[in-house]
Amino acid sequence: MNSNTSDNHIILRKGIYDDLPEMLQLFTATIDEVCKKDYDLQQLEAWKSGSENRERWVKVIKEQYVLVAVTENKIAGFCTLDQGNYIDLLFVHKDFQHKGIATMLYHHIEKKALLNNEKELTADVSKTARPFFEKRGFHVVQEQTVHVKGIAMTNYKMVKNLIS
Template identity: 75%
Template sequence: MNSSTSDNPKIILRKGIQNDLLEMLELFRTTIDEVCKKDYTLQQLEAWKSGAENEERWMDVMTSQYVLIAESANQIVGFCTLDQGNYIDLFFVHKDYQQQGIASRLYNTIEKEALQYHEKRLTADVSKTARPFFEKVGFQVVQEQTVDVKGITLTNYKMEKNLIS
């Protein structure tokens, strides 16, 4: 059951622009709330979502990272960002658009972008929720990590994938 064969043709991928930021932040918060709730406590979800309040960080994402948007009917249904050509920083798909091949399309485009810069490997810090997807596309866990967000600890995984160019 390869999700890339069920790609929704109504989904378009495009580069993100500054005007996407508010919708991206909303998607970030709601995805954490709805999609990640099975893997994290309410306290952990609230701490994680608080990252949306860091305006400086998000402005930096928009100006210094490769931002890829998945859009359907003028609504952002997913996004992924690539920092310094080899680090997947943010990767979120709308709760109503899970299991439709959107993450695979975003990932494949991001990997192509990294290969254009002759990167040898991709890395990411991946949530418990996203780990199965990253493993499916060839990433391996380098180490389990405990991160502190506003005094709350969360588990995630340092993952990487060697790229064959």
């Protein structure tokens, strides 16, 4: 199949328990490839280790609003909304970067928050994702150092006001 035609065939649907293995694979592969310009190897390894916390991921599926973008029966990306106003995870497969998938996912999630009458959206955002969030109207409230498996990493607490 011509790869150019696949861009328009992205289906957004609710994530389910059976999506977890593919979501985890996407999570680690994206960190490896897409985030390597912003974090060193130790940091990437520590970040990826989050995929081993099975309990956390099962909880994500059970308790968060999980949205997956599917193309050609593959998960191209996913985004999760926790407590109605916190974007917990937003990842797009390394092979599907710069095709508007993150934007599609984000818009849907923002709509969901607005339907829930949320006043703002918050997220803890990596250096890699910060420009994406800034383009969507988020601003940095605080630069943070988080420790994952003893490794210090920088991320940003970001917020977007949903009331104009």
